[in-house]
Amino acid sequence: MDQSKEQRILNSVSYNAVKGDPESVLNCIDKYCGQYEWAMNVGDEKGIILDKTVEEADPTVALEMGTYCGYSAIRIARLLKPNARLLSIEFNPEFIPIAKEIIEIAGLSEKVTIIEGHSQDIIPQLKKKYEVETLDFVFLDHWKERYAPDTILLEECGLLRKGSILLADNIVYPGAPEFIKYIRSNSRYECTSYPTFLEYMKVEDAMEKAVYMG
Ligand SMILES: CNc1ncnc2c1ncn2[C@@H]1O[C@H](/C=C/CNC(=O)c2cc(-c3ccc(F)cc3)cc(O)c2O)[C@@H](O)[C@H]1O
Ligand SMILES: [Mg+2]
Numbered sequence: 247m248d249q250s251k252e253q254r255i256l257n258s259v260s261y262n263a264v265k266g267d268p269e270s271v272l273n274c275i276d277k278y279c280g281q282y283e284w285a286m287n288v289g290d291e292k293g294i295i296l297d298k299t300v301e302e303a304d305p306t307v308a309l310e311m312g313t314y315c316g317y318s319a320i321r322i323a324r325l326l327k328p329n330a331r332l333l334s335i336e337f338n339p340e341f342i343p344i345a346k347e348i349i350e351i352a353g354l355s356e357k358v359t360i361i362e363g364h365s366q367d368i369i370p371q372l373k374k375k376y377e378v379e380t381l382d383f384v385f386l387d388h389w390k391e392r393y394a395p396d397t398i399l400l401e402e403c404g405l406l407r408k409g410s411i412l413l414a415d416n417i418v419y420p421g422a423p424e425f426i427k428y429i430r431s432n433s434r435y436e437c438t439s440y441p442t443f444l445e446y447m448k449v450e451d452a453m454e455k456a457v458y459m460g
Contacts, residue, residue, distance in 0.1 A: 251283050252344045255315055258282075259348050266353035268324040275317050275348075280446045287317035288387060288415055289445030295453050296385065296413060300325045303411040305382035309372070310334040311365045311396060312388030316345035316358075322385060323349070323357040332358045333376060335368045335388070365392060369399045380407035386414040386425075393425035401458075408460035417452040419444050429456045 249257070258278040264270040272293070279285045288296055300308070300322050306329070308322055313336035323332045336342055342362055349358050361368050361376070365388060372378040384400065386393045393414055400406055414425060417439065429435050435456040444451040 250340065251285060252315055252341055254283065255279065255285060256344045256347055259351055263351055265351055268320050268352040268354060271320055271348060271352040272317065275315070276446075284446055286314060287445055288321065289317075292415065292442050292445060292451065292453060293318070293321050295440050295442060296321050297325060299411060299413045299455055300383060303383040305411075306330045307378055307381055308332045308383040308385070309378075309381050309405075310385040310387065311392075312336065312386075313345045313360055314341055314387075316348040316352075316360075318385060318387060319345065319349055319358050319360075320352045320354055322383075323354040324352070326357050330357070333361055333372070333378070334358060335361050335363065335365050337362065337364045365396050366399060369396060369405070370403055372405060373403065378405065381405050381410055382407075384410065384412045386412065386422075387416070390416060390420055390422040391424065393422045394428045397425065397429065397456075406458040406460075408458065410458040412456040412458070414454045414456070415451075416444075417454045419449055419451045422454075426454065429454065434459050 255278055259271055259274050263274040276290045313334040319334045342360055349355055430437050438455040440453045442451055
């Protein structure tokens with residue numbers, strides 16, 4: 247059984263990246279996926295928007311939906327202050343060991359907890375099982391039609407507080423129209439759109455920031 251693309255990305259990281267250096271892991275993935283095999287990492291261009299939003303949020307507890315290979319988990323976790331943590335939800339059991347290994351190579355295993363399961367099942371468990379009070383930052387990068395229902399679920403579970411910052415990838419491509427409709431018509435969110443480009447491609451995309459006003 248030949249290897250998966252995700253396994254080949256891990257091979258490239260374990261062979262080329264500097265252990266314990268998150269930047270070198272990010273550069274390695276961007277180089278591999280830019281030159282050899284495209285993959286749905288947020289990438290280096292949109293990654294800068296992610297970085298800036300994480301720095302603005304300066305989260306103590308951050309959540310990500312859609313770990314995939316761990317690229318954005320590394321981007322977020324490398325910016326977290328001491329004792330801050332990232333919870334990352336992923337339901338594909340094939341990707342989890344690969345993401346764990348890549349995050350380990352980046353030296354960020356202490357800051358990142360990968361939770362296996364569907365976001366809609368995990369979100370209601372965050373308070374009791376994962377000792378979350380409220381979330382300071384949420385990165386949405388999983389199935390696009392789940393952005394809106396999961397945002398509503400986060401509200402219903404009391405996981406958002408005044409000033410919680412949500413950032414959503416792929417607003418233009420593949421697109422998340424229901425999410426945009428929901429979030430921009432809801433007066434409890436202050437929304438900002440960031441036009442950008444799809445990872446590793448000359449295709450337009452955008453990210454949406456939504457600050458929950460409580
Ligand atoms: C629904 N609840 C869920 N709970 C937990 N994990 C979930 C999940 N949904 C999806 N996942 C996981 O997130 C990841 C899925 C992300 C979906 N992302 C995309 O489809 C996507 C797709 C593109 C894309 C762009 C252009 C193109 F031609 C083809 C694809 C670009 C992106 O940046 C994307 O984020 C996988 O690891 C999957 O297993
Ligand atoms: Mg994406």
